Amino acid sequence: MRRSIVHMDLDTFFVSCERLNNSQLEGIPLIIGGGDRGVVSSCSYEARRFGVRSAMPTAMALKLCPQAKVIKGDMERYSQLSHLVTEVIQEKAPIVEKASIDEFYLDITGMDRFHGCYQWTNDLAQRVLKETGLPISFALSINKTVSKIGTGEGKPKGHLDIPEDQVRNFLNPLSIQKIPMVGDVTFQLLSRIGIRTIKTLSEMPAEVLQRMIGKNGVEIWKKANGIDNNPVEPYTERKAISSEHTFTQDTIDIVHLKSILSGMVEKLAFQLRSEEWLTSTIVVKIRYSNFDTETRQCKIAYTSADHLLTKKVLGLFDLLYQRRMRLRLVGIRFSGLVRGTYQIDLFEDTEEMLSLYAAMDKMKSRYGYDSVMRCAGASLKPNSKDIILKRKS
Template sequence: MERSIVHMDLDTFFVSCVRLQNSDLEGIPLIVGGGDRGVVASCSYEARRFGVHSAMPIKMALRLCPEARIVKGDMELFSRYSHTVSQIIEEKAPVMEKASIDEFYLDITGMDRFHGSYKWTHELSSLVTRETGLPISFALSVNKTVSKIGTGEGKPKGNLEIPQAMVQPFLNPLSIRKIPMVGNATFTLLSRIGIRSIGTLAEMPAKVLQEMIGLNGLELWKKANGIDNTPVEPYRERKSLSTEDTFHQDTTDMLFLRAILSGMVEKLAYQLRSEGWLTSNVTVKIRYSNFDTETRQVTLAYTSADHTLTRAVLEAFEKLYQRRMSLRLVGVRFGRLVRGSYQINLFEDTQEMMSLYQAMDKIKNRFGANAVMRCSGAFVKPKMN
């Protein structure tokens, strides 16, 4: 049976949410992001006409579009709208995968026996807009790759159906940049040998691509040929991430305890970014030598940045650890997780900080989570009591 896979994407999601709160922002160039030294988290189509795009430094965006209005992002608001949309889709769709805060995959294979699959999907997208006020685009095709590319081509508010017979004619004229796994380095490499369209890439021998790019070469060839058997994974929201450490010997060594906590935060924050999460709730746990256990929670703006989370954890620890009694255990928990499209909190952090985290994460992705770490998180031996 031919699969029916839908990709749904909320159009300029952050911008749309902000405009629902303030109708005066309709129709004007709008940028959602941080301050002067921050970066663009999202921008309206009016701003995009001037060349503004996501992850661009705010200063550069304002040079391109001086009339743009800048609005600070509100992850609490965005998370609430995302949750509402998730509930609407989940109630109707047989299988839903939430890929990020603003995009979803649906497997509706077999539903054409009872409803027209395209008609059903169109009605669902209309329901989302009617219930939330948020514009949404979708594409219906035979797999995730083609439907995701189709959604991008149909924006804004586009609704495309790409049956199996039309997959290659649809893909062939498009730039290889449209394939989700093609980054700047791969695009540059392929462009040098004249491969710029998906059609040209699809005609390349798979073996040659493997020799050029490595293991990803075969996957790239498959996607260029419209082949993708990746299943739609049922949506299950993670509630929290946590870790704790029980010491071999009870200690009051503050230098050691701070280093342990900093290291825990760094590893958990890397996991947040790797899995695409943001957190707004931090809990620190301590257990004294007499087994008394205490915790302290801190609420903060949604983030996955080490420096912000480390500061919150250490401040909570200082307030929590009041008895001058030895500790046998410390732990850290990140709660109230929401999906985010960005690896760090684009509303608070600078372009320089974003580049630093991206570089560190790239090293960790390649060589392991312990390949690089902050000095503050380097574990030291506790002093003997």
């Protein structure tokens, strides 16, 4: 059966959220992000016309567009609106995958027997706009890759239908940069040998591409040819990762306990970033020497940043640990996961902070997690058998 896959993406989500609160922001160049030494988390289309882009240093963005208004941003508010949009979509769609805080995949295969798939999706987009006030673009096609590229081409407020017999005509003239997985390095490598359009890339032998760029070569070749059999994975808030540490001797040493917790957060946060997850719920668990177990949790704005998560975890621990008995175990659980990269929520961070995260993660990925650690988590012994990482679904 021919698949019907929809990709939906909220238009300049952070900007749209701010304009919901303040209509005077409509039509003006808008930058969401940090101060002069911070980075751009999002920007309006009016600002993009001047060359402003996400992840650009704010100072550079203001040189390109000095008339832009800079707003710090409110991730808690954005997270709430993201949950609201998710509820609207899940209420109507049979299978929904929440790919990030502001984008979704829907599998509506077979629905054309009862409704026109395009009209049904268009009605859903209008429902999202009516119930949340947020504009959303979509593309309907045969798989996730083509739909995602289509949404990008149609934004803002684009509603595209790309039937199977039009996929090649749609993809062929586009830049290879439009293909998911083709980053700057791959683009530069292929450009040097004259491969700049998807059509040219699709005509290369897959094995040649694999020899050039490694294991992802075949996958990129498939995408260039409109081939993508990846399923839409139903979204659930129950996905989680967790870590527990059982002490060899029960302890009441607060400094040691907090150091262990900090190290656990750092390890879990690195796992989140490595797999491109953001968390919205934190649970801290303690087990006393008499085996009494207590937990405390809180909802947070989506993040995967160590320093934000550590602050929340230690705050929960302070609220939780009141009996001053010895502890035999501490645990942390991050749940409510959605796809996303950690840059989007670092509104207060400088370019240097983002660079530090990138450098540390690169070293950990290359030389192992224990190759570089923060001093606060140094009590967590490298390669400790007490550390248990789990994925729940």
